[in-house]
Amino acid sequence: MDLAGLIAFNVVTGIATLCLITIGLGVIYGMMRIINLAHGELMMLGAFTCIIATEAGINIWISIFVLSPLVVGIIGLVLERTIIRFLYGRILDTMLATWGMSIGLTGLIVTVFGNNVRTLANPAPSFGIGAYSTSLYGLVIVAVAVGALGSLFALLRLTKFGLILRATMERPGMAAALGIKPDTVYMATFALGSALAGMAGAVLAPISGVSPVMGVAYITRAFITVLGGGAAIVTGTGLASMLFGTIDELVSFKASPVIGSVAMLMTAVVLIRIFPTGITGRFLRRSL
Amino acid sequence: MSDHNQKLFGRRTVLKFSATAAISALAAPAYLRQALASETIKLGCIMDETGPLSLEGKPMVQTTKLAVDELNAAGGLLGRQIEMISYDTQSTMQLYTQYAQRLALQDKVDVVHGGLTSASREAIRPIFGRAQIPYFYNTLYEGGVCDRNTFCTGTTPAQTVNHLVEHGLKNWGKKTYVLAADYNFGQITTDWVRKFMAAGGGSVVGADFFPLDATNFSSTISRIQSTAPDFVVTVLVGGAQTGFYQQWESAGMKSKIPLASNVFGLSNEINSMSPSTTDGIVTCYGWYPGIDTPASKSFVEKMEKQFGGDLTGMSELDVTTYDGIMFWAQAVKKAASLDREAVLAALESGLSYDGPGGAVSLDPATHHTIRSTYLGQPKDRKWQVMETFAHQSPNDSGGQCDLKANPRLNKQFTPVI
Known part of the structure; x- marks a missing residue:
């Protein structure tokens, strides 16, 4: 019974982690149809911001929830203005450009901070589920993931900015005719996606090592989840994370972590084969 | 262009040159030997x-x-x-x-x-x-x-892993769990742990292998808890896998199950991680900075x-x-x-x-x-040597x-x- 509780907790944490690493990519892909191969490096920049700020004596929670999204959001804005905006609608070119960006960012951080793994002390204690113990930090991840999905949903559904975003996403031409500048909207979207990626990196920093090359460890999972989820950002990310996160955690526990990853990839392959446009490409099409 | 080349390196020129070279080599003046010797x-x-x-x-x-x-x-x-x-x-x-x-x-x-x-x-x-x-x-x-x-x-394992296993069997207990990188090094080292454990009357109750970019160890930490080993041996390689030690500590396992490793510490872990994470992890190497x-x-x-x-x-x-x-x-x-x-x-x-x-x-x-070889553990970002084993033979075969x-x-x- 205790063990079942521990596994359930792990499954929920696994889903939340997947959600968190995917959502920034989902925003950029869902809104702009840009495959951002520098997503992992944006997460890395968030983690670095968090670690540097914390080492400078700033409270860790402020570093995670304010500074990292802010700094990486601004970096995203600069990248969008200087590189991405010239490549809208050219999917292969954006892939190449963002891949280049990812190599450049890794190189830059290696040059400035050295190629070293840094770590951040975990701010949350452990707690027991019966005879077993686990990290309370899992709850933080779950809370952040739920919070991020919830606020994104509220932003898109309830605010005027959200309406403009959705309009531009569906019919950029018509939105432009109504006096909206798609260019500005894309810029804001890219910055928002970057900020979310930065926050994800910062949230995960205390439980994984922070190094300039950490991005590659997350990028594959994030992509699979975005593609599996489909165009609807909130629902798609949520559903795909639930599916893949559950399979990964359960199979990893029953068999081994490698088999867990294999099972997750197999599910993704089958899913994309049956629903080429992702889960929300077939179901809940009108969702966000 | 080719005409010019022929003129420059005609047959006669080449012959003349090689003849001169051969004669000078035979005469072997000191400067020439020096010139040959200066080749790196x-x-x-x-x-x-x-x-x-x-x-x-x-x-x-x-x-x-x-x-x-x-x-x-x-x-x-x-x-x-x-x-x-x-x-x-x-x-x-x-x-x-x-x-x-x-x-x-x-x-x-x-x-x-x-x-x-x-x-x-x-x-x-x-x-x-x-x-x-x-x-x-x-x-x-x-x-x-x-x-x-x-x-x-x-x-090699015959010089290090055997001592880790002996230390574990003597101080901690008969059951161990191995976490290893998923390639020949991790797999064969795990087999060594199995062999040494069996020889010492203990057993390996579980072994998990991870790809080099693995970052999430929660399912493994649950598996370890469900099998309740007396100690855990880690053969984890590379930057991403260092995340295990942090997740182990934050799950509250550090004070419950001791760790032994023949890789931990090779990539500057004692300086990059906090002493609360690294202190007390027992390792065995041929040298420590201390x-x-x-x-x-x-x-x-x-x-x-x-x-x-x-x-x-x-x-x-x-x-x-x-x-x-x-x-x-x-x-x-x-x-x-x-x-x-x-x-x-x-x-x-x-x-x-x-x-x-x-x-x-x-x-x-x-x-x-x-x-x-030496048994050592980190204490406050410094290596403490616990035991010395002289003249260890690489008797793995x-x-x-x-x-x-x-x-x-x-x-x-x-x-x-």
Whole structure:
């Protein structure tokens, strides 16, 4: 019974982690149809911001929830203005450009901070589920993931900015005719996606090592989840994370972590084969 | 253009020139011998200097530089200077075979030191075997390589993992759980743990293998708790896998189940992680920076002087790299030649020297080193040596590897369970 509780907790944490690493990519892909191969490096920049700020004596929670999204959001804005905006609608070119960006960012951080793994002390204690113990930090991840999905949903559904975003996403031409500048909207979207990626990196920093090359460890999972989820950002990310996160955690526990990853990839392959446009490409099409 | 060339290098000119050259060579004036002697000896280095494995690889390249500089400052070898030709394989396996081919065919080096992971060693070892270039693998590994052209100076499970297991059986209990990197090094080392545990009357209750980019260890930490071992042995490699130690601590497991490792500490973990995460993890290596001997201290000083702030934590890997180059240099001096057969014969003549890790000798039968190993654990970002084991023999093949008696043997012995 205790063990079942521990596994359930792990499954929920696994889903939340997947959600968190995917959502920034989902925003950029869902809104702009840009495959951002520098997503992992944006997460890395968030983690670095968090670690540097914390080492400078700033409270860790402020570093995670304010500074990292802010700094990486601004970096995203600069990248969008200087590189991405010239490549809208050219999917292969954006892939190449963002891949280049990812190599450049890794190189830059290696040059400035050295190629070293840094770590951040975990701010949350452990707690027991019966005879077993686990990290309370899992709850933080779950809370952040739920919070991020919830606020994104509220932003898109309830605010005027959200309406403009959705309009531009569906019919950029018509939105432009109504006096909206798609260019500005894309810029804001890219910055928002970057900020979310930065926050994800910062949230995960205390439980994984922070190094300039950490991005590659997350990028594959994030992509699979975005593609599996489909165009609807909130629902798609949520559903795909639930599916893949559950399979990964359960199979990893029953068999081994490698088999867990294999099972997750197999599910993704089958899913994309049956629903080429992702889960929300077939179901809940009108969702966000 | 071709007319011009013909005019410049006509048959007669060439004949005349070669005749002059031949005559001068026969006359052998002193200046010419000097000119020939000034050609450098080429030492090839192939290592992951950047990428996820650079934490281990970069200090090894730095040590190679230090050793080569020292030999050159002492007048080089056979009166010639040593030139280090170094390739950075960027933690990418394909680059290993490419650069190994280049070292063998284009640079035509006299010796190669390098290879970090066991996977990379197995990729390049046959290339140097075919090219007949002596190859030194200076990284600690799963043991058992038996190849006349290859020399392994790093520690092996018969010198280290057995002591970790003994320590665990004596102090902690009979059940262990192994976490290992998912390639030949992790898998074969896990088999060693199984073998040593069984020999000591214990058992391995579970083993999990991870790809090098694994970052999430929650399911494994649950599995470990559900099997309740007395201790855990980690054979985790690379930057991403260091995340395990943090997740282990934050799950509150650190105070419940002790950890032992034969990899932890090789990539500067004691400085990059907090002491609350690292303190008390028991390791076993051929050298620790804290070893209090003049040779060990002067090695650390030399490295710090040459590389200063660029140096990120030292480990056994640096000392065994230094040993490898020194053994090769000693063999070249003894053979008074760079000829492969002569150098191999000298290397098989029972060489020994006092290195930073104490007295080391090169075992002629296995081409591995007989050296002291130490049990150590971090305390407050410093290594504490707990126990010393002198003259540890690299007996991983159980006496089956005897390259003196059977030079044509070329295989890797793995534990039989």
